[in-house]
Amino acid sequence: MSCQQHPPTLFKIESKQIPITNRIKAVDSIDQFVKPYRNRIDEVLDSTLAYATATFSSKDGPLNTSAGNFMADIVISEAGPIFKKRTNNEIDFAILNRGGIRAEVSKGNVTARNMYQVMPFENTIVVVQLSAKSVRELIAFLIQAHQPHPMSGIQIKLDSKGSLYSVNIKGKPFDEDRSYFIATSNYLANGGDNMNFFKNNIGITETDYLLRNAMIDYISKMDTIIPLVDDRFVQAK
Template sequence: MNNTSLTKQLFFASMISLLFLNCSPQLGFQFQGNYKAADETIEQEESFVQFVSPYKETMEEKMGTVIGVSEKALTKEGRENLLGNFVTDIQKEYVEKKFGLAVDISIINNGGMRNELPLGKITLGNIYELSPFDNYLVVLELQSNDVIKLAEFMTERKNMSVSGMRIYGEDNQLKEFSVNGKSVEQGKTYLLAINDYLANGGDNMDFLMGLHIKENSNILLRDMLIEMIQEKTSEGKNLNAEIEGRQIYR
């Protein structure tokens, strides 16, 4: 048995388990578990293969379902990247439609996007590869000082993608930024669309912990992406994104 076939079996086994598990999101939830490396020393169990096989075939067929078409390869290349712009725009648009909220800023950590989207047909499997984690959609309320901290963090780390904000930095220092084309206003509350991992302080974003939660949903990021892509496809729209100067660092 080679590594490729073993990896596929383990992937489909994990996917099958999702059909039987239904977990509700909680801010602060943490998973603990032990991992064993998958290599040629692990023998194939025939009874397991027979059990998994029919589910595997069904899952392969489902994962191959085409849900949209992309006009270009949406990659993670560059500080500001096409995939990040696409996902954060979609996330912002979804929250505004789903919850009727005027979202000011939408962000995602580049590391949370585990794969890129190819040119041409986009399948259900592509989205599961992009977002394999159970990350839930959250909306936080930020005050002006929180927005400044966010802009400073992004300038220093350069590992985030954003919609609704433009940032300019030099030598890891924030020089100027705007939200929806305007300077930050004292006393104004800003809405941030984000995933629960980051809202919990993940990727060293501990300054977000304890902020007021406007919406704590049970909507997975990948489900949001699938729904929005299918909706755009039904409207005759293809996937696309542009580099727009949202983040410029010298």
């Protein structure tokens, strides 16, 4: 009996916080080992992708903004072909969240580092199929929130009192008798930012495409990018 082995039991865990400050001196051997990798990363991140004619902001419009419009348009442009190839369907519209835009893109040269600042999260683009009823809930959410959540492919018009006047999707009136394919982030598709209507979906298609990478890929193909605030979500005066 004395030789019997018992499974180990956790008795106690101890920890302490070690603040990372400039008081910690760099170790030369480690610094020299990392240096070529760091230089290469800096070279890639700081290379110019395109030129912005003005600042892209998430605050330059009451219900749609230049930064939000730009991001949502990119989602359809870059993820659309992937979704089409995998499902033979097309994205109807895109919805993101305003809170996901974490920085402005200033006038001048735009770099990959800027895109990491705008979108620091590892969110991927997914396409959610929703019934007309769930799309109605989505529209009601946007109207109630009354915020410039990024959107593309859908146009919402409110009357002067803030009530719904019209909804068009891909240039056609909203159809109560069909389902729609909505591109968004995997975070929102799981009900993030109180977008619970996405939970009542018919199906979800993962594109395996990081939203940030889609932005970098799109801008890399451009020479110049121009901020735009338009009428995709507006209220009559």
